[in-house]
Amino acid sequence: MKKLLSSSIIKGFVFCVHDEIGPQPKYFYPDMVPEEKRTSVSKKKSEELIFTFRDYMQIAIKNLSLLLTDELNPNKNEVRDFKYFAIIPYPDFDLTSLTFFYYLVMDSRIRPIETAFSILVKENKRNFLYNNYKQIQKIIEEFFTEFNKLLKGGFISKEKSFLHFNKLLNNIIQIEKKPIPPASTQKKIKIILAGLDDSGKTSFLLAVDRKFSKLMGLKPTRSASVQSIQALGASLILWDLGGQSSLRKKYLAKSDIYLYESDLILYFIDIKNKQRFDESLDYLNNINNILKNNLIQNTPIVFIFSKADLDVIGSTEIKKNIKFLKSSIQNLIKEKNLDFYTTSIFEISTILRAFSSGISKLSPNRDIIRLNLKKFSKKAGAYISLLLSNDGLVMGDYYSYKAENLMEKDKQLESLQNIFEITAPQFTMLYKIFHKFKALQKNEAIFKLANSLVIIKRLYIKNNTLFILVLIDNDNKKEKIDEILSNFTERIKDLLVAFI
Numbered sequence: 363m364k365k366l367l368s369s370s371i372i373k374g375f376v377f378c379v380h381d382e383i384g385p386q387p388k389y390f391y392p393d394m395v396p397e398e399k400r401t402s403v404s405k406k407k408s409e410e411l412i413f414t415f416r417d418y419m420q421i422a423i424k425n426l427s428l429l430l431t432d433e434l435n436p437n438k439n440e441v442r443d444f445k446y447f448a449i450i451p452y453p454d455f456d457l458t459s460l461t462f463f464y465y466l467v468m469d470s471r472i473r474p475i476e477t478a479f480s481i482l483v484k485e486n487k488r489n490f491l492y493n494n495y496k497q498i499q500k501i502i503e504e505f506f507t508e509f510n511k512l513l514k515g516g517f518i519s520k521e522k523s524f525l526h527f528n529k530l531l532n533n534i535i536q537i538e539k540k541p542i543p544p545a546s547t548q549k550k551i552k553i554i555l556a557g558l559d560d561s562g563k564t565s566f567l568l569a570v571d572r573k574f575s576k577l578m579g580l581k582p583t584r585s586a587s588v589q590s591i592q593a594l595g596a597s598l599i600l601w602d603l604g605g606q607s608s609l610r611k612k613y614l615a616k617s618d619i620y621l622y623e624s625d626l627i628l629y630f631i632d633i634k635n636k637q638r639f640d641e642s643l644d645y646l647n648n649i650n651n652i653l654k655n656n657l658i659q660n661t662p663i664v665f666i667f668s669k670a671d672l673d674v675i676g677s678t679e680i681k682k683n684i685k686f687l688k689s690s691i692q693n694l695i696k697e698k699n700l701d702f703y704t705t706s707i708f709e710i711s712t713i714l715r716a717f718s719s720g721i722s723k724l725s726p727n728r729d730i731i732r733l734n735l736k737k738f739s740k741k742a743g744a745y746i747s748l749l750l751s752n753d754g755l756v757m758g759d760y761y762s763y764k765a766e767n768l769m770e771k772d773k774q775l776e777s778l779q780n781i782f783e784i785t786a787p788q789f790t791m792l793y794k795i796f797h798k799f800k801a802l803q804k805n806e807a808i809f810k811l812a813n814s815l816v817i818i819k820r821l822y823i824k825n826n827t828l829f830i831l832v833l834i835d836n837d838n839k840k841e842k843i844d845e846i847l848s849n850f851t852e853r854i855k856d857l858l859v860a861f862i
């Protein structure tokens with residue numbers, strides 16, 4: 363193991379379990395050193411990890427606290443499907459991990475055991491994890507399907523476990539051998555905006571960029587226009603592929619330039635223009651085939667039904683159009699959980715919502731942030747909670763209801779929740795304005811909405827400003843929120859800073 367890791371980016375691993383006595387490091391490498399030794403050598407710039415038991419323990423506690431399963435009481439299916447990954451920084455150790463969370467089911471235990479397995483890299487090498495996490499995830503998941511069978515009868519010896527972990531690490535290290543993209547400290551994300559001409563791509567981008575003044579007299583995009591914005595701790599490179607017919611042919615023919623290594627595609631369809639639906643579906647089909655067959659890329663596609671302005675969105679015709687498009691797209695793409703958004707440039711929040719949901723798909727930490735927001739919201743008794751970045755992008759959301767399960771009496775609640783979702787960024791804006799003009803001293807504001815309250819809290823996380831918005835039905839719950847909020851932010855703060 364020593365030889366394997368000495369030349370690798372990966373510096374160690376730790377397999378933590380939540381045992382009867384609490385979180386524990388169970389198997390780990392390198393071996394721990396006594397406390398005295400660490401303090402004597404830690405000054406030296408060592409390439410190797412010098413970890414005491416207490417250090418490993420600290421990592422185990424941090425990892426497993428992100429699961430906090432005490433209240434969730436998982437049933438059998440949940441246990442089986444519970445598989446989360448996250449990229450977690452440990453600033454105290456100058457390390458970052460890719461961590462796999464799951465439940466370990468053992469014959470001798472009644473309760474499934476919360477488990478977290480981390481591979482550790484130096485903080486300055488964390489891009490290795492971001493650039494390769496999908497591949498590494500696959501290797502780790504495959505490994506644990508086998509490894510868990512071994513543990514079913516009880517924990518195996520450390521020596522025996524090392525033989526297995528050695529193989530796992532060896533497989534991951536193979537990834538290091540492929541050429542590395544030029545080193546940069548910031549993650550670059552390539553996002554493509556595609557769709558027919560006149561489908562609203564450039565307008566969408568402008569709205570994202572808050573450049574509303576440019577909207578007047580918009581000209582068709584002549585070819586690919588590339589620009590970049592900074593958001594959520596990454597550079598987002600936005601490729602706006604002008605949609606005229608001749609251009610479309612060019613992108614498809616030169617897909618190795620235009621579609622290659624794209625992280626996300628936003629596909630636009632003008633919801634009002636029924637005559638061109640077939641043409642648009644045809645273009646989508648071509649793009650999808652190239653991604654799957656020629657480029658062998660699994661780039662997620664988010665569908666934007668544009669021009670869904672307030673005055674038309676409720677009409678029978680538009681509803682019919684949406685239904686038709688959803689089922690046609692489903693037939694073409696054949697994947698579960700496709701993302702559809704209706705947007706209008708006259709409702710900037712619909713655009714920000716679609717955009718942020720799209721990029722949050724790229725965050726390895728999205729699921730674990732959501733899980734923690736859910737825990738927080740349940741404890742607080744909230745209807746909805748939203749976690750927003752300073753520029754209004756949704757980094758996490760929680761809804762206490764599922765639309766399809768709603769009883770008639772809950773309909774009112776549902777419509778209130780819908781309003782909340784649409785207005786959340788405006789509340790944040792109001793908060794900012796009040797704060798700027800010193801009309802607000804505190805880091806919070808409360809708005810009354812019918813019988814409910816909207817609570818906005820500003821969070822400072824390492825020089826970043828974030829907002830959490832919570833919708834509750836009575837005053838009493840506010841105290842609870844105050845009580846549990848700092849614990850919640852403490853737990854997820856490192857995950858939020860490096861969101862993508």
Ligand SMILES: Nc1nc2c(ncn2[C@@H]2O[C@H](COP(=O)(O)OP(=O)(O)OP(=O)(O)O)[C@@H](O)[C@H]2O)c(=O)[nH]1
Pocket residue numbers: 557558559560561562563564565566580581582583584603604605606630668669670671705706707708
């Ligand atoms: N009513 C309404 N009009 C919109 C909306 N979004 C875009 N438009 C209008 O639709 C027209 C085309 O928008 P663009 O953003 O230029 O479309 P595009 O997809 O970039 O077009 P190409 O560059 O030719 O591919 C413009 O006149 C916009 O003002 C919307 O949400 N509602």
Ligand SMILES: [Mg+2]
Pocket residue numbers: 563564565581582583602604605
């Ligand atoms: Mg355009």
